[in-house]
Amino acid sequence: MTSALRSALSRRRFLTSTGVALLIAPAVSNGYARTITGLPWEPNAGDYPKPVVPGGWVFFTGDEGVAVEAIVDRLIPHDDLSVGGKEAGCAVYIDRQLAGSFGDSSWLYMRPPFAKGTPSQGMQSPVVPAQRFRTSLAALDSYCKQTYSGKGFAALGADQQDDLLKGLEAGKVQLPNVDGKAFFDLVLQSTMEGFFADPLYGGNKDMVSWKMIGFPGARYDYRDHISKHNQPYPNPPVSITGRADWSVRS
Structure with missing residues (x-):
């Protein structure tokens, strides 16, 4: 094995072991590993859509x-x-x-x-x-x-x-x-x-x-109809603003 190849393999092992250590370290405290339970996000935690309010011009004269x-x-x-x-x-x-x-x-x-x-x-x-x-x-x-x-x-x-x-x-x-x-x-x-x-x-x-x-618009799932060519989609379209829990926010 050439010295260049040994060096490359050693560098790869070092990077791999370092990466694993960085991933594990935050989860290890006082000699034991913490188990993460539950989802790392909450529903509706992101920015909700802000619909355009019609009426009057904002840019145009x-x-x-x-x-x-x-x-x-x-x-x-x-x-x-x-x-x-x-x-x-x-x-x-x-x-x-x-x-x-x-x-x-x-x-x-x-x-x-x-x-x-x-x-x-x-x-x-x-x-x-x-x-x-x-x-x-x-x-x-x-x-x-x-x-x-x-x-x-x-x-x-x-x-x-x-x-x-x-x-x-x-x-x-x-x-x-x-x-x-x-x-x-x-x-x-x-x-x-x-x-x-x-x-x-x-x-x-x-x-x-x-x-x-x-x-269909912003519907969550319409895979059952994707392969139905030349057949009208049976349900009405849904806008991003269609969710009731978004419309009540100020």
């Missing part, structure tokens, strides 16, 4: 909120399957997200250099979502008023709104001083999140999207 409500209602229009994006609360969801850590990217690494990334890497920019929404909505309002005789986006007809959104998506409509396509992608992604996320976050009112697609 009044005009911005009206414009976003009009946008989400064209991205998800009311039809026979579900309510529209506005009624589902998508604009409220976006507003609360922009007012929190998503809006200022406080949970993301935001140091330079910033380079154009691949589509799978997402947005690579020092401009945080809250700033992007604010400047883009202002640019959209300026474009609309210059193009449609002083009318803002919410005042346009449905066909005009659709044409404008399609132009932004295709990169054919150029907003002043902002990337219109990047704004469209951001608002579309945020709208879809608001429509399908748990109602806890302000969107998906009455779990309308979950009922539409047959999603």
